[in-house]
Amino acid sequence: MIEVQPGKRAIQIEAFEALRPLVLAEPGCIQYELFSDDEDENKFILVEKWASQEALAAHGKTAHMVAAVARNPSFRAKPASVIRMSPVGR
Amino acid sequence: MIEVQPGKRAIQIEAFEALRPLVLAEPGCIQYELFSDDEDENKFILVEKWASQEALAAHGKTAHMVAAVARNPSFRAKPASVIRMSPVGR
Numbered sequence: 156m157i158e159v160q161p162g163k164r165a166i167q168i169e170a171f172e173a174l175r176p177l178v179l180a181e182p183g184c185i186q187y188e189l190f191s192d193d194e195d196e197n198k199f200i201l202v203e204k205w206a207s208q209e210a211l212a213a214h215g216k217t218a219h220m221v222a223a224v225a226r227n228p229s230f231r232a233k234p235a236s237v238i239r240m241s242p243v244g245r
Numbered sequence: 246m247i248e249v250q251p252g253k254r255a256i257q258i259e260a261f262e263a264l265r266p267l268v269l270a271e272p273g274c275i276q277y278e279l280f281s282d283d284e285d286e287n288k289f290i291l292v293e294k295w296a297s298q299e300a301l302a303a304h305g306k307t308a309h310m311v312a313a314v315a316r317n318p319s320f321r322a323k324p325a326s327v328i329r330m331s332p333v334g335r
Contacts, residue, residue: 189334240281242278243281
């Protein structure tokens, strides 16, 4: 769950668009999609799907993610809240 | 966001597994997936993706959804919280 500072929506979308091809190219990346909350333009949900815990861990150490994490506070209202999930049911 | 009563996790998963093929067969249904919160076995997230607002509205009126909604309180801790989202960025 992501919340941006008022007026910084476009910067969040641009940052995601620049990052997305780099992340999708990483080994084990299955899904990397940004959604906007229909009821609040400053709220987003980033849905990521990874083939393994290892792939996700490696993702966090890439140069582009280290740079993105350093830049996020300049347009985010607060740190993102992360919910780690696993698929259930057929 | 879904929360079940303690001990009712299996009932939620079974209810989803029975519903899923019926929902995936509905016109405009793109995704219908249940995820479990890795840090709380009683919490789930149901990710749905629909081709249009109309398809989603029709979904809510199907016999299987009317029956599911009527049954949910028997194993849910509280009503599900729904976040409607739209994809952003390329």
